[in-house]
Amino acid sequence: MSRHERTPLGLIGGTGFEQAFGRAAPPEAVATPYGTVAVRRLSLGGRAAVFWSRHGEDHALPPHRIPTRAGLWALRSLGVRRVLATAAVGSLAPDRLPPGTLALVGDAMDFTRGGRAQTYFDGPPLPVVHLEATRLYCPDLGDRLRRAAADLGMGELVEVVLVVTEGPRLETPAEIRAFARLGAEVVGMTGLPEAALARELGMGYASLAVVTNAAAGLAGPISGRDIDRRARKARARVAALWRRVAAGLGATPCLCCPPPPQAPPFPWPAPGGRG
Ligand code: HPA
Secondary structure (H helix, E strand, O other): OHHHHHHEEEEOOOOOOHHHOOOOOEEEEEEEOOOEEEEEEEOOOEEEEEEEEEEOOOOOHHHHHHHHHHHHHHHHHHHEEEEEEEEEEEEEOHHHOOOOOOEEEEEEEOOOOOOOOOOOOOOOOOOOOOOOOOOOOOOHHHHHHHHHHHHHHOOOOEEEEEEHHHHHHHHOOOHHHHHHOOOOOEEOOOOOOOOHHHHHHHOOOEEEEEEEEEOOOOOOOOOOOHHHHHHHHHHHHHHHHHHHHHHHHHOOOOOOOOOOOOOOOOOOOOOOOOO
16 A cells, blocks of 8 residues: 555545545444544545545534544544545625635634534643644645636635634624624634644644525525535535545645644544543
8 A cells, every 4th residue: 555545635524525526435433532433435536535524424413513523533543634624604795705606714713602622632641732823724735725726717716714603503693793893704613623623633624615605694594405505516616626636635744734742643642522
């Protein structure tokens, strides 16, 4: 087995996403110190990849119950050093970012409510780690996604600021006005702490935001059916971008996203706890 094959690309998406890749292996249970998750192995652009469906294989898990530490630990334990993610979002600027837009997450703000596990470094025996978050999203993967979009004739992949809410309810119009004033451009429920936890594991992480609707108060009522329909329609474009990036990745690990300097070598002893 070549080194190339031993460092599979990690992929994270919503339920049903694996269908966009053609043939994926059946789900495989991976036990981690934070619980067991299901992943699927597949081949993308000639490269081995591992897909984790963050809401679970049967979409049973709401955003605040996603076992993010378990899912990312599972990917890392299978050799993943780079992760491409995607998430549905509402648009705070529907004139500029209408439904159907694919955008690159450039930065994010966390408005979850503290109920999600935010770190692997949760006390002794592990060190305290204050993850450096100036460039939370991998610049190299971002460049590769932008180039892939240009090569595939998809036009410019704009970079957006994501605000992550706790959910599962959608936002009120007042919340959306407040987030817009703070500088957010899209709103979703799943991008954090996922991006930060990936970086704690020393994995480069990039995310494609799929705009599925105008955020609350900016158009009519938001329908779950519309969100699902738009997300489904974008799958082929996301898969095409990921395939293009996968095909161009060499064997070297991401050089711009090392683990935090205080982190012990992976797999460090995990104190356990919920996902
Ligand atoms: N708000 C939060 N999460 C979302 C939205 C939204 O409008 N659309 C898709 N995911």
